[in-house]
């Protein structure tokens with residue numbers, strides 16, 4: 001066999017192997033999130049909100065895959081809200097949804113004109129736009145008899161929101177994997193809660209989803225979110241593992257070691273009370289890696305926060 005064909009075969013084999021590994025990893029993460037938060041139960045009708053972006057395509061695709069192998073029966077209906085943004089390619093999603101044979105509903109509601117009319121030129125329109133969209137989606141969920149509303153937010157979105165709330169909102173709060181809708185009538189779930197954005201990007205390429213660009217509305221991106229995203233991405237490059245550790249931290253909250261008197265009864269604390277956690281202020285700065293083993297079963301390692309300081313200095317940070 002000519003050498004260039006053998007090299008091409010090897011590359012294709014490697015790409016197929018990597019694609020398979022990625023698919024398994026994402027399915028695993030979604031399955032784990034569904035189990036950990038009891039997101040989907042037998043008999044549920046799950047309304048998957050499909051915006052046309054990579055995350056919602058991946059969400060629908062992975063849920064459809066899991067539905068086939070799940071030990072429980074649940075149904076899926078995909079919903080897209082056509083907000084009448086100029087240039088929205090309205091044929092793309094129906095064609096895709098027909099091709100995969102899933103039940104779907106396209107809802108046409110001109111929220112774009114409302115937003116344009118109400119928000120002064122040059123101001124960020126996202127907050128009103130999302131509020132209007134949410135209202136329509138809740139209404140549609142009711143019409144469709146959906147018991148769960150699935151959104152495509154992933155782990156990075158959750159982390160970014162955590163920092164946004166800390167930096168600009170003065171709150172230690174993120175996007176929960178599961179919550180009751182603000183009208184109190186629906187359960188909203190985020191099955192991609194454990195998925196990394198870069199995995200979803202690669203998955204979208206692998207599956208060749210017909211992605212619709214998200215800037216059709218012409219809105220300026222939220223600068224604060226952009227800043228936080230760049231900060232987290234920069235950490236991810238310079239300190240591999242930090243993002244995973246931060247996400248694990250969101251699942252290991254110790255109210256007795258924060259300062260919210262509404263969460264922990266500091267006033268009633270007495271000598272002799274059992275502590276959930278020692279006073280780590282006096283512990284040496286060395287931790288056991290709290291991240292779970294990855295799918296390759298890589299062993300946990302002990303690391304010191306001084307490790308990252310050394311790297312920071314080396315990078316001039």
Ligand code: SF4
Nearest residue numbers: 125126129130217219
């Ligand atoms: S980017 Fe545009 S479509 Fe998306 S939420 Fe903001 S205003 Fe709405």
